[in-house]
Amino acid sequence: MLNSRSHCYRLASEAFSPPRRSITQSRQLEDLKQLYEVLKHESQSSTYPYSEKINPNGIFANNELDLQKIKVYGFDFDYTLARYKPTLHSLIYDNAKTFLVKNLRYPDALMNFSYRPGMGARGLHLDIKRGWLMKVDSYHNIQLGTVYHGMRAVSDEEVLAAHHGTKLTIDVVGYLGRTSNMFQFVDIFSIPEITLLRDVTQYFIDNSIPFATEYVHYDVQEAVSAFHKSGAMHRIVGNNVETYFEENARLKTFLQRLRDANKQIFIITNSAYWYVNHGMSYLLGENWQDFFDIIICQARKPSFFAEQKRPFREIDVHKNSKSWARVQKLEHGKVYVEVCWKIAFQWNLPCRFCSKGNLTNLISMTNWQGNDVLYIGDHIYGDLADLFLKYGWRTGAILEEVEDEINIMNSDAFQKTIRWLTVLQWLTNKLQVIPGPEADLVMKNWLAEQDAERAKSRDLLNPYFGSIFRTHTVPTYFHRRLARFADVYTSNVCNFLSYPLDYIFFPRRLALPHENVLPTPDLNLLLMKSISLCVYVCAGRFNDDITRALLPDASEDKRREIDERKDLLFHQLVKENLQPTKGLPRIIAYIQENRSKFKLGLATNAIPSVTEFGLTFIKIDMKTFLDAIIIAKELGIKMYLKLTRRLNVEKNTRIVFEDSASGVRAAVVAEIKRIGVLTSAEKETLEEYGTWRTVKNFEGMNWDEIFTALTLC
Template structure:
């Protein structure tokens, strides 16, 4: 298993911190300046303009050549498991799973269905202009983790430090100029209370899960329609109406009925999930399922993916769990469900039996009835808040985040054009930093302009409007900060675990702080 272990370590070095690349650039800087900058040396005062351009050419040639060499030497396996925290699987006795976008991965047809159903809700029930039906659905408009400012009616990406990423702020389908954003927000910082509040009154709403993708497109399309026609609207009510229309697609049962009747069209077909569940079961691990979806919907999907005997693998099955309330509200008891009718029984649940189905409940009763030690539980889910936050913070469970987009993002990060642009962006930024104060402002300003163009190019490599879900231009995104806080592990699919034995230990990389020596680069 040496290869998966090696590849597990690559992400924090290349994809996020890119320390190996930084090391190569550092070597180039040492050769160019013949002195290690952090020791206080500075030769920039003695340079002339031709010296600057000679360094520029040398750095650019090096980056071009290194990017080609790095195509094979530095690559991240998209099927790896990545660690924010140390996790020893030999200590894990119990594996828990969410259903939607964790065990069940959907095709893009589901997003089209949600968009269509919510659109009809807006027109038929909420009396929105029928013309919004003519707005085209762009599957690639939004990305997970964006924020919507309900007061100003703007969709945007925010970084881990609560700063707006310029170039990612949209009113409808129109990008706002940086100058307008700076005027509207008096800079780029968003107060913490606007993003997160203990009373739920924050007016920046984060669209955190994959079911939110159609909602973002609706927000963009409907706002665009109203703006283009000069129709007045209140952005807070607009958000509320669209958000509730999307929620009603789930609560009405229409989506569940359509997907259940056409499982093959909406669920991605794979044998890997069955292999994983079977392997864990055969290794003596105890499995449970906690999902907000209804019983019949889950049963059809699990039968399609795993087989009609899927129930036999799980010790406990909980549907319509009301997460995150399942982890917060300790007053709601479990109810037994009759599998043939799907109706709940009236009798009190005094034990959780294998092969039976339960409704609602709460984590306190779950822990009491199972007797499972939270430190020996590993729970997987796609929703950072509903699935991962409380189990991690309050119950001591180990957690695994399922991020399907990760696979595509890694493939882009592995490409030669992206590596070339990132290498040159970082090298150019070093040149700018090291040659400040030389008196050649025109040269430096030209480099800054080129650097800004590279930042846009590396952003648009992932998504033209909003870039990577994991990064702003140089900082982790707000989404990434929450993922790293609440998920011990993360991966593109639960089936990625098949690459590792059940006694494998995942180790996070010790990433150097800005003031520390990066020993990872020395060891490598």
């Protein structure tokens, strides 16, 4: 009796270990084209998701962060503790547009324009000289297909000619997103600015108005900045909090949780106190100050974080006055500023006479140590960079786009696109080693299809610029800076409520280019989550057991269809990589010559299709070569007892070839003589469970000796 368990284990490991896949060994173009058809059908018809769905409200780690070690929590205000409705973007756009027309004499026709979501994205770069908006990756390469001049897509040829390729030098792109050549739009307030810049540029182009792109950029920048610095935006928003602020019922619960755990809490914001007071009163109630140990307004970040010192000034928010006494310590419930207070308090203006920064004073008064503090903000440069690099504080970034993008990535349309794109890239990589004009033509077609699938995935996120976090294959410049300056990031500060205060955020282990990574595309197409599941299936479990577990809601007909497709794909992948156990052909020939001397049976827990495939491979006709076949879901004594009854032979004339410890143990109980085949287990293990003999393989075995031993038992 022969057991195919060892063959199945070997099939799985050889078929799905990248260095030994049959498809990588085969240089036959026709085989690869056939595999393309099989995989394409599988990826486009499969109802199983390409990957586990991501929690859009999760917190994601760039660096390990242990919350148990955090004693102090600090926050920015805008787009961190306070979230704004989309109406704010329309407000900024409309007022900046009005400034251009009324103050800078831009054409009156611009007043007919309105803000449209999706025209801009955080993290974009502007080629100031040419007026081109573009997405740049983490290696300073321009992502072709994301370059726009106004509303016109700049052709790849124009981009390559202008920049002599796609690579930008550090002098051009800068380190913190700003040089004389390039400007990076980093915060979410910049999205209406990008939209207005595109609209004005396109209007000038459409109406043949001569213009210098630098001037348009600087004018739009001035218009948006004036709306901020004049205090107009804060007056409108602060006096209409219901219109512009999002309600956040979880915020009070989150802050109270920190206070109950004896954590210290502070705010450092560039906004004026009166504005923060209006917003916080709306979000937390009139006694919102009770949640915070220290409140610092009008901080002028990032200058606040510089090394020079300027004393804090305490303000009395009730008497509209400032204290003349030197601040010796920062006290709970009091408000401090770092600018000429009267102007700042009333109009949200910075003081031109202030020296740069006083974080040094803050640290000296509080004795906060770097690793004890977690500061959370939305601006990776203005809020996080200096704290992370110079002071060793732990940092968290709040990016609303995370939730939006994850919801799209979880959609069926995106999952199906990425599934096929990943497999197509894998196939294209295998095709590269096949020479010849026909292979070159196939490569050209596959690369074109790959570009189309990339564009499809990009358009699902944003039809102009795609994801703010990645280009096709690598992170964006924005994400590289995010990963550098933020230990963790999430879409909403209240997402921390989902994690205990002793939670450790671990970054995902990412495979380096020279490291192996699982699962691979073909495993996903087999509807398996890992190599262990693949081995589990191939080691004798039945298809319907696996598909029922993975697809509990699928009909029986659907599961049967998936089973058949999986078997087809499995056989296609392994057929050229199989080798019979050494010596097996000679043993088969001996049996055929002496067929009348004994009965032969097969007991296996391999699925029927795999059993049939294996027997066909070694050229055995089940009907004429075997007297009985027992296929069971589990290898055990019942299977062997059933086979011996079917063969109707005495127990002292029975022998089994086994490669597994469990099979040997079952044969012992069934009183069958055991020969252990060392293809999947150690010799000592099989002997411990009770083998009569052990052999490395069938080569060199003396079947006459074995037959004689049986007849003498």
